[in-house]
Amino acid sequence: MLRPGEISYSDAVELAEADFRALAKVAGEYTRREIGEAITFVNNIVVNYSNVCVAKCPFCAFYRLPGAEGGYTRSAGDVVKVVREAHTVMGVTELHINGGFNPELTIEYFEDLFSAVKRSSPITIKGLTMAEVDYYSRRWRMSYRELLERLKSAGLDAIAGGGAEIFSEEVRRVISPNKAAGETWLRIAEVAHDMGIPSNATMLYGHVEDVRHIVDHILRVRELQERTGGIMMFIPVKFVPWNTELYRSGKVGGPAPPTLDVKVVALARIILGATVRKIGAYWLSVGKRLASTLLNAGANDLVGTMINESVLSSAGAQERTTVDELAHIAREAGGRPALRDTFHRIIRYF
């Protein structure tokens, strides 16, 4: 019998051959029955502190090399300004802050930035990724624990789930050869969780991986969660190939089909069971319509409003949403919409 949360690697690989609709049905019903009707989301703003990066990941369209045109680094004052405005005007409760591996930045830059944000607004800071922690700890010659202690004291509340990509080294060699190994990501997560800093965990799929890598990745997330309990949410992130080296080189021909999006979320729920209670339907990477479908295939969180700073500082053209729209999507999918905080405590139901 299929027991979500206990399934083995070989059974999961075999199960992945099943029709995506059948997997979605099992995963969706399990989620409603064992975890609940609530479909949650946070009201948050996304700020990239710098797009300067030396890692040169072939899947990334965001970075600029040091000195290249278009590179930027935000000052603490700039970040405070947009965060304060997002809090007072839009009721945002979380700052999601990430950036590249910028060799010019110091620990004091992050300490000043985080403490300035905390002084200015009652905001939770969920920031950096295990990959950034790894890079900066090597750059600044600090242990992971020392670096995290300083950032926690300055105001870091939780770590974002990015940088996990796909843990398999076979895949990482192609998509992110200069980034921390999968094992390193997991080791840093373990240190952070042990220090009382929870995190998310992501998985970037839809590029050169196959189903074995997907299953292996989700199983390693489950094992980590069984050891630490520090993962708040697992978020499958679909690879967007446009403007990336992976697309230009022909290694990836285009975006994965929607059937894979459904299958990945369903497999994630079946493998994780209730060990990780929240699985994200990441509307920014799959679109809002498909995110709604994923809410009946094992996902139970819409991640967040993810308001981009450009929405505030200019007439940003990016796809955007509101708390009310996310509540509508959750309701349409048959769930009970709920606004949550970073730590998944319910602020209010709709």
Ligand code: SF4
């Ligand atoms: S480390 Fe992050 S910002 Fe830098 S190239 Fe890789 S994905 Fe892009």
